[in-house]
Amino acid sequence: MSAAPGITPPILQISGLGKRFGGFVALADIELEVGRGERLGLIGPNGSGKSTLVNCLCGTLRNESGSVRFEGKVLDGAPAHQRTRAGLARTFQLPRPFGTLTLAENLRIPILYAVQSRDGRAAADIDRRCVALLETVGLADKAARLPKDLTQIEMRKLELARAMAAEPRLLIADEAMAGLSHGEVDDILALLVRLNEEQGITIILIEHIMRAVLSFSQRLVVLVAGRKIADGDPRDVVRQDDVVAAYLGS
Amino acid sequence: MKNSIFVLWLIVAALLTFVAARLIDNAYFYFAGYVVLQYIALATAWNILGGYTGYVNFGIPAFIALGAYSTVVLHKLTSLPLIVMMLVGGIVSGLVGVGTGYLTLRLRGTFFSIATLAMAVVMQTLVTNWAFVGGSRGAYIIRPATVQYLGIDYIQYLFLMMLGLCVLTVGVARAIEKSRLGYGFATIRDDELAAEASGVPTLRLKLIATGLSGGFMGMAGAPLPYYVTYLDPASAFSLSYAVNTIAMPLIGGTSSWLGPILGAILLGTLQQVATVTISSALSLLIVGVMLVVFVVAAPKGIIGWFWK
Numbered sequence: 076m077s078a079a080p081g082i083t084p085p086i087l088q089i090s091g092l093g094k095r096f097g098g099f100v101a102l103a104d105i106e107l108e109v110g111r112g113e114r115l116g117l118i119g120p121n122g123s124g125k126s127t128l129v130n131c132l133c134g135t136l137r138n139e140s141g142s143v144r145f146e147g148k149v150l151d152g153a154p155a156h157q158r159t160r161a162g163l164a165r166t167f168q169l170p171r172p173f174g175t176l177t178l179a180e181n182l183r184i185p186i187l188y189a190v191q192s193r194d195g196r197a198a199a200d201i202d203r204r205c206v207a208l209l210e211t212v213g214l215a216d217k218a219a220r221l222p223k224d225l226t227q228i229e230m231r232k233l234e235l236a237r238a239m240a241a242e243p244r245l246l247i248a249d250e251a252m253a254g255l256s257h258g259e260v261d262d263i264l265a266l267l268v269r270l271n272e273e274q275g276i277t278i279i280l281i282e283h284i285m286r287a288v289l290s291f292s293q294r295l296v297v298l299v300a301g302r303k304i305a306d307g308d309p310r311d312v313v314r315q316d317d318v319v320a321a322y323l324g325s
Numbered sequence: 326m327k328n329s330i331f332v333l334w335l336i337v338a339a340l341l342t343f344v345a346a347r348l349i350d351n352a353y354f355y356f357a358g359y360v361v362l363q364y365i366a367l368a369t370a371w372n373i374l375g376g377y378t379g380y381v382n383f384g385i386p387a388f389i390a391l392g393a394y395s396t397v398v399l400h401k402l403t404s405l406p407l408i409v410m411m412l413v414g415g416i417v418s419g420l421v422g423v424g425t426g427y428l429t430l431r432l433r434g435t436f437f438s439i440a441t442l443a444m445a446v447v448m449q450t451l452v453t454n455w456a457f458v459g460g461s462r463g464a465y466i467i468r469p470a471t472v473q474y475l476g477i478d479y480i481q482y483l484f485l486m487m488l489g490l491c492v493l494t495v496g497v498a499r500a501i502e503k504s505r506l507g508y509g510f511a512t513i514r515d516d517e518l519a520a521e522a523s524g525v526p527t528l529r530l531k532l533i534a535t536g537l538s539g540g541f542m543g544m545a546g547a548p549l550p551y552y553v554t555y556l557d558p559a560s561a562f563s564l565s566y567a568v569n570t571i572a573m574p575l576i577g578g579t580s581s582w583l584g585p586i587l588g589a590i591l592l593g594t595l596q597q598v599a600t601v602t603i604s605s606a607l608s609l610l611i612v613g614v615m616l617v618v619f620v621v622a623a624p625k626g627i628i629g630w631f632w633k
Contacts, residue, residue, distance in 0.1 A: 135518060156520075159521070167519065171516045173512050175514065185523040188523060188525045
């Protein structure tokens with residue numbers, strides 16, 4: 076089933092997307108639409124092409140075939156920074172903070188470069204906005220610290236805050252919760268749901284923790300060996316035979 | 326401190342330096358001081374690319390020589406004032422900086438450095454085979470004895486020009502540091518993928534950095550023919566320029582505009598003193614020893630002792 080039928084056009088349309096590394100087909104013929112305001116879960120075994128898909132969407136990698144449309148505009152060939160400016164932000168699977176900048180300065184970058192470029196004028200109250208964002212993820216007391224002083228979960232929160240600072244309309248969270256404890260996962264989940272419900276940000280969540288994916292997602296997509304094998308209601312999808320087989324073996 | 330006020334302070338400092346030099350009233354002071362000032366400009370220019378964006382450029386001699394040989398060409402064809410020659414030299418090497426940047430900035434780390442080194446070798450080969458600027462024989466430049474409208478010796482004039490260039494480069498470097506551009510440069514140094522993901526147009530920023538850095542180095546090299554009065558490719562492309570210009574920001578500290586200045590004053594002065602008292606051959610040894618000491622004892626340079 077395709078999301079958001081009717082009046083509102085999908086925020087993201089992927090058609091016939093393909094990517095290969097040498098002879099290895101990482102993604103083949105991916106078709107996917109994401110509706111505005113939707114919470115989409117994307118799962119798949121290791122090496123199934125999830126991160127490659129994210130990289131193709133965000134411009135870190137170039138897809139060889141197919142096309143990506145974001146809010147109706149074709150993104151193919153656009154460099155990553157233009158996509159971020161267009162409103163498509165991502166977090167990295169392994170946090171990549173700017174090591175020599177303080178936490179507040181880390182958040183300043185997307186405001187200076189993504190938000191300001193989009194609005195075409197200098198952003199007001201940048202300092203206050205950085206602090207407010209840090210408060211949202213519970214890092215306000217460390218605003219003047221460097222990323223090396225953070226714990227793993229704090230690093231992931233910073234990664235998320237930096238993506239939020241770009242004021243995206245579509246946020247792709249690439250394994251934002253890997254390695255976190257039960258409670259920590261719930262914290263991040265609650266944050267993502269709040270972003271989605273209060274600010275209407277469309278979110279694609281890539282995750283291995285099934286409990287998190289199932290509680291978060293309104294729709295679930297499964298990738299296996301670079302192909303989409305399932306797309307639909309999370310409860311139904313996880314019962315599908317080929318999905319079970321992909322995870323547990325047939 | 327506001328940039329405009331900072332530049333005012335810089336101008337005051339530069340004028341005081343010139344007044345002090347006049348009071349000392351020894352021609353040698355200008356010759357030695359010129360070299361130290363040249364290194365302040367070079368080290369600051371190098372740091373815009375090397376310190377702020379983290380791209381280590383070994384092609385310094387090429388940019389200096391481009392500026393110097395632009396002056397040789399202009400000297401043979403025209404009788405323009407030195408300040409115009411410095412501007413032309415800056416534009417020429419700035420453009421070459423952008424060009425080299427465009428070709429090499431997809432390379433990272435050591436590979437970029439090697440490419441810039443190769444660029445310097447190519448440039449030297451071209452100049453060595455260009456008869457108009459003297460080829461391998463070199464070019465003689467006859468320096469005017471005095472500058473009429475200022476009523477000072479020409480070496481004082483060169484000293485003054487270099488002071489002016491120092492004010493310009495340091496002013497620009499400091500203005501960049503806490504600006505939007507400076508934050509963009511820092512993200513390139515830290516993580517280019519994350520920078521792109523945050524909306525930073527990394528390629529464009531790197532081209533701005535290579536253009537500014539190369540341009541200022543060319544401006545610093547432009548008065549060189551008048552200083553040495555005989556310029557040949559071997560000395561214009563001297564590797565010691567590269568070694569010194571990289572060592573100075575590293576010793577002073579690369580994270581701030583002050584670092585290259587401290588490094589250039591310390592190292593430049595030591596070298597000049599050693600040249601007079603012991604031997605000019607000692608200067609590279611001094612750089613070597615200082616670098617080893619600082620890499621071990623103060624990896625963040627002199628300013629690293631005071632700032633975290």
